[in-house]
Amino acid sequence: MKSVQAFAPATVANVSCGFDILGFAIEGMGDRVTLREKExxxxxxxxxxxxxxxxxxxPIKNTCSVAIQALLDELGQNVGMEICLEKGLPLGSGMGSSAASAVAALVAANHLLGNPFEKKDLLPFAMAAEKAACGAGHADNVGPSLLGGFVLIRDYHPLDVIKLHVPKDLYCTLLHPHFELNTADSRSVLRxxxxxxxxxIQSGNVAGLVAGLYEEDFDLISRSLRDVIAEPYRAVLIPGFYEVREAIKGAGALGMGISGSGPTLFCLSKGKEKAAKIAEAAKEVYQSIGLGVDVYFSAINTAGGYVLEG
Structure with missing residues (x-):
């Protein structure tokens, strides 16, 4: 019986000003799914x-199987598959954990079936899995996890997704404090x-961020990383938020925001060296407040989900 393994990366959703409409993918971190045919x-x-x-x-509740079932329903097929999931992302972290699982499963299933769908056409099936996991089928995590790079969701009705330009020297530092923040709680504080x-203000910042990416204007990207809609209410739920924001300025960060609904924070920078300095500055802050933190930095992942073997 045939088998295939696929990988899908972690993601940052919202990207400060882009609430529910912007996201980007991270290098290295992610989930793996192995599929095997069964009789x-x-x-x-x-x-x-x-x-x-x-x-x-x-299978009715797991994001991998929900995503694959949506794909099979669209094809009108009733085949047998065994799913093995390897989580490389912490749950409820704000790094697109459920999205990565769904995307890896879809990329593997599509390959196993002979690639009946183009990659971008898998997105609605991934959104169906997100709805099962979170109650809402947003695409700002599954979009970049599937397609890679920066992704803009211009509209949901009908779905209109645009992959944006990524400056070559743009890096991200992720800060995942050892603190659990329920997505429902993070959503409940919003107006x-x-x-x-x-x-x-928010519209101007979204337009500025998109223009900054295409122009590779890091100063414009920095000025545009400002959220006046969600962050003011969510930041108070995350210990050390304001202290970290001050510390990373001196380390050369372009800006900082909450990844998804938190508690993970993301910082953008120009170059790998600054990304590393930001990581060290943030560690010192968390140490001073007695909170553990996992720190990771990487370039932006422009590949998205892909087949590893099979």
Whole structure:
């Protein structure tokens, strides 16, 4: 029986000003899914590693199987697949953990079936898995995990996704404090409506960030990394947020924001050396407040999900 293994990377969603419409992918970190054909129809989640026993193996609830089932339903096929998931991302971290699982599963399944879909056409199936996991089928994590680079979701009805230019020397530092922040709690503090003034500021920053990426204007990128809609309410839920923001300025960061709904923070910088300095400056802050932190820095991943073997 045939088998295939695929990888999908971690992601940063929102990117400060791009609430629910912007995201980018990270190098190195991510999830792996191995699929094996089986003789009897149906999907079986046979093993999950790295989740501490927290993720469901029920095919109706697991993001891998939900995504694959959506793909099979579109094809009108009822084939048998065994799913083995290796989690490389912490759960509830704000790094697109559920998205990476779904995307890796889809890339593997599409390959196993002979690639009936173009890569970009797998996105709705990944969004179906996100809806099952989070209650909302947003694309700002699954989009960049699938396609790589910076991704803009211009609209959801109909779905209109644009892959943006990425400056070669743009780096990201991820700071994952040893602190659990429930996505529901992070969503609950947001306002249902925003002042016109804030909407105008946010629109300008989104446009500035996109222009900065294409122009490779790092100063413009820095000026545009400002969120007036979600961050003011979510930052107070994350210990050390304001102290870290001050510390990373002196280390050369272009800016900092909350990755997804948190508690992971992301910092953008020009060049690998500054990304490393930012990591050290942030570690000192977390040490001073007595909170552990996992730190990682990398270039922007422009490949997205891909087949490893099979």
């Amino acid at each position: 009897t129809p149906g999907l079986v989640v046979s093993s999950i590693q790295g989740d501490g026993g927290k993720l469901p193996k029920d 249902d409506s925003i002042p016109l003034k804030h909407a105008t």
